Each structure stands twice: as C-alpha cells, then as structure tokens.
Amino acid sequence: MMPQPSYEYGVARVRVLETRLLTRERIERMVDAESAEEALKVLSETSYAPLVAELSSPYEYDELLSKEMKRVRDFIDEISPDxxxxxxxxxxxxxxxxxxxxxxxxxxxxxxxxxxxxxxxxxxxxxxxxxxxxxxxxxxxxxxxxxxxxxxxxxxxxxxxxxxxxxxxxxxxxxxxxxxxxxNSFALRYFQMQVDLLNLRSLLRAKRLGQGFDFLKEMLIPHGSLSVSFYSRAIEQPYEQLIKEVESTPYGKVVAEGVQDFLRTGTLTAFERLMDDYLLNYVKSVRYNPFGIEAIVGYLLAKENEIKLIRIIMVGKINDLPAEKIRERLRDVYV
Missing domain, CATH: 1.20.1690.10 (V-type ATP synthase subunit C domain)
Incomplete structure (x- = not known):
C-alpha cells in the first residue's frame, strides 16, 4: 500500500504545474491564428508540445485533449490526500x-x-x-x-x-x-453553488418553453441554497422582476448578464459561460489554502477549463468561424 500523500506535497506539485497553464495572452494568440494549423503551432510552444508533435492533422486535436485529460486524471489520483x-x-x-x-x-x-x-x-x-x-x-x-x-x-x-x-x-x-x-466545507460550498446555477438555468429553460412550476419542479436538484418557494415565484415573474429578486443573492451578476443576453439571443450560451466563470473564480479565490484540497481541485478545474477553451478554438478554426465569434464562447482563464 502506497503511503497517503500529504496536502503540502500535493499543493507543492500543483504550484509547479500551475506555471504551465495557458495564459490569456496565449489563448488570444490561438484565437487570432489564421487557421487550425496555426492555432496548433501556438499550442506547440507550450507544455502541449509533445502531444501536438504526435498529431498528423489538426482534425485529430481531440486525441491530444483526451490524452492530456487522462494525464491530469492520473496526476490527481497520484497526489490526492483525500x-x-x-x-x-x-x-x-x-x-x-x-x-x-x-x-x-x-x-x-x-x-x-x-x-x-x-x-x-x-x-x-x-x-x-x-x-x-x-x-x-x-x-x-x-x-x-x-x-x-x-x-x-x-x-x-x-x-x-x-x-x-x-x-x-x-x-x-x-x-x-x-x-x-x-x-469538507470547500467542496460543500462549491457543489451548492453549482446546484444553484444549474437550477437557475433550468428556471430560464422552463420560462423559455412557457412552462409553469409543475414542469420546473421536476427538474430542480435539491441541496441548493435558493428555496423551492423562490423558484415557484420566479417562474411566474417577468424577467426584470427576476433580475431584481436575485440581486441580493451571490448570483445577481450572473443572472443579470445571462438573462439580458438570453433575451437578446434566445440562447443560454452566455449564461452557461458565466456559470463556468463564476465557479472557477470561486476556486481561484480559495486556492491558496496550503492545508486543504482547494489547490488540487483548482488545478483539475483549471485544466478542464483550459481543455474546453482549446476545443472551442479548434472547432471554430476548423469551421472557419471569425475570431469574434470564437471569443464570445470563451471562458475565463485560471492564471
């Protein structure tokens, strides 16, 4: 049986790897690249270089992302004290x-x-x-x-x-x-926020479909911090009122921006991006605890986010989307 790694050991290993995460500047260069090939060239200047070298065409980028996620998965298993x-x-x-x-x-x-x-x-x-x-x-x-x-x-x-x-x-x-x-108060808080945001997304979906509370109630996940009575009121309210209602909660800004974009475009793309950014920012704000799991989970979520960004960029490049269109879909970065 291997000895259990300590928090200090795990956090020290993560701090080294955090320096290799893609910066905003690098992501921007990939977005501005002329083609999928050029975007991969930018990626080959980073810790992804050995994986990029294995590809015979930009269309195989998903293989690279799967291998990197597998590496991250094994790394977390190796260093997690819990x-x-x-x-x-x-x-x-x-x-x-x-x-x-x-x-x-x-x-x-x-x-x-x-x-x-x-x-x-x-x-x-x-x-x-x-x-x-x-x-x-x-x-x-x-x-x-x-x-x-x-x-x-x-x-x-x-x-x-x-x-x-x-x-x-x-x-x-x-x-x-x-x-x-x-x-574990950190994990509890993280998942509670995740549930709240998923339930708010379900609320917007139900409103878009013109459905009432009976429909929404089936989709709500328990364990969030917003009460069932909040949702039963919100489903009946006009969007302006809903934004006011959520103002006093931690999700005021996400809902205000997400709903405005939703009313303009009819899609939840911006809301989903804001959800992801909100959770990532929470983890960023607590990642310096040297005696907890925060930094280790933070690195995992940062890598998942990074891989999502690379995928959005590569799909955009392969489909000849303009840089502005790709940018609209991008999340925040961790570093």
Missing part, C-alpha cells in the same frame, strides 16, 4: 456515461460509437455491463439504485428528461452525503 473528495469532481463523467448508455439502451438500439468519457471513477465497461444487467451488483449502491429505478420506469414509458433528472439527483445526493460526512 480521494473521497477529489473523486466527487470526476463523478460527472460517470453520470454522463450512464445517461448516454441508458438512453442508448431504451431509445436507440443501434450499436453506434457512443460519446463516452474515460475520466470517471468507474471503468466504462463496468458501467456498460451494469446498464445491460441492473441486478449485476457491480456498481456502488448510489449508482446501482438509480439504474434499477430507471429500468423499472422505462418499462412503462421512456422519458429522456426524466432519465437525466433522476441521474442528476442521485449524483448530487451522493456528493452532498460525502461532503457532509467528510466535513
């Missing part, structure tokens, strides 16, 4: 995979190439087997129970939205149970 907490930040990949596999099982039937992530806490093959046979007993109970529940419900009626909601709730129930058991 895997029970760091694993919570990888659960979204398991639950993404469950959503894809369950919808494929009940809705598709074709054996297509499925968009599965290799970053979760459970190997994809194990998830695949568990979805084929919900009684296999190979998943941890918090996953196995919801897979069984979905299996029972889908016998009667397959509702993709319901599959998503049930999985989201099961995931967050587990996350909050672990945060409380471990008494």
């Amino acid at each position: 895997p029970a907490i760091t694993d919570l930040f990888f659960l979204k990949y398991d639950f993404h995979n469950l959503k894809v596999l369950l919808k494929h099982k009940y809705l598709s039937g074709q054996d297509d190439e499925l968009p599965l992530a290799q970053m979760g806490t459970i190997p994809v093959e194990v998830l695949r087997k568990a979805v084929e046979d919900p009684d296999s007993g190979i998943l941890p109970p918090f996953m196995a129970d919801v897979v069984k529940d979905i299996d029972e419900i889908c016998v009667l009626k397959v509702d993709p939205q319901r599959i998503d909601t049930m999985l989201d709730r099961a995931m967050y129930d587990h996350i909050f149970e672990v945060c409380r058991r471990k008494r």
Whole structure:
C-alpha cells in the first residue's frame, strides 16, 4: 500500500504545474491564428508540445485533449490526500456515461460509437455491463439504485428528461452525503453553488418553453441554497422582476448578464459561460489554502477549463468561424 500523500506535497506539485497553464495572452494568440494549423503551432510552444508533435492533422486535436485529460486524471489520483473528495469532481463523467448508455439502451438500439468519457471513477465497461444487467451488483449502491429505478420506469414509458433528472439527483445526493460526512466545507460550498446555477438555468429553460412550476419542479436538484418557494415565484415573474429578486443573492451578476443576453439571443450560451466563470473564480479565490484540497481541485478545474477553451478554438478554426465569434464562447482563464 502506497503511503497517503500529504496536502503540502500535493499543493507543492500543483504550484509547479500551475506555471504551465495557458495564459490569456496565449489563448488570444490561438484565437487570432489564421487557421487550425496555426492555432496548433501556438499550442506547440507550450507544455502541449509533445502531444501536438504526435498529431498528423489538426482534425485529430481531440486525441491530444483526451490524452492530456487522462494525464491530469492520473496526476490527481497520484497526489490526492483525500480521494473521497477529489473523486466527487470526476463523478460527472460517470453520470454522463450512464445517461448516454441508458438512453442508448431504451431509445436507440443501434450499436453506434457512443460519446463516452474515460475520466470517471468507474471503468466504462463496468458501467456498460451494469446498464445491460441492473441486478449485476457491480456498481456502488448510489449508482446501482438509480439504474434499477430507471429500468423499472422505462418499462412503462421512456422519458429522456426524466432519465437525466433522476441521474442528476442521485449524483448530487451522493456528493452532498460525502461532503457532509467528510466535513469538507470547500467542496460543500462549491457543489451548492453549482446546484444553484444549474437550477437557475433550468428556471430560464422552463420560462423559455412557457412552462409553469409543475414542469420546473421536476427538474430542480435539491441541496441548493435558493428555496423551492423562490423558484415557484420566479417562474411566474417577468424577467426584470427576476433580475431584481436575485440581486441580493451571490448570483445577481450572473443572472443579470445571462438573462439580458438570453433575451437578446434566445440562447443560454452566455449564461452557461458565466456559470463556468463564476465557479472557477470561486476556486481561484480559495486556492491558496496550503492545508486543504482547494489547490488540487483548482488545478483539475483549471485544466478542464483550459481543455474546453482549446476545443472551442479548434472547432471554430476548423469551421472557419471569425475570431469574434470564437471569443464570445470563451471562458475565463485560471492564471
């Protein structure tokens, strides 16, 4: 059994790697590059150089990103003094995979190439087997129970939205149970903010569809800081009133800017970008705690964010989008 790494060791390793994160200036140069090839050239001046060298064409950029994320995943596993907490930040990949596999099982039937992530806490093959046979007993109970529940419900009626909601709730129930058991106030706060922002996004989606509270209630995830009565009022209110209502909460600015953009464009792209930036900024503000998991989680989230930025830029370049269009989609950077 390997000795458990200490917080000081993990934080020291992370501080070194933080210096290799892409700066805003580097991201801007990639956005301004003439072509996908040129954007990759900018990337080859960074710690991504060995990975860029392996590509035979810019169209294979996704391979590079997968390899880098795999490296980050292994690194976090190696240095985390508290895997029970760091694993919570990888659960979204398991639950993404469950959503894809369950919808494929009940809705598709074709054996297509499925968009599965290799970053979760459970190997994809194990998830695949568990979805084929919900009684296999190979998943941890918090996953196995919801897979069984979905299996029972889908016998009667397959509702993709319901599959998503049930999985989201099961995931967050587990996350909050672990945060409380471990008494980790940083992770608890982070996930509570994440739930609030996801619920606010559901509120905007429901309003856009002209739906009432009964529809919204099905989509809300428990454990947030905003009450159910807040949502029951907000769904009926005009957007101006909603912005006023949220002003006094920590999410005032995100909602004000996100709603204004939403009314102008009809999409939630800006709101989603503001959500990501809000969570990243929270982690940035606490990452200097030398005796906690904050810096380690911060590095993980910074890398996920960086990879998202590179993907947005490469997709934009390959599709000949103008630089301004690509810029609109970009998130903040961590360094």
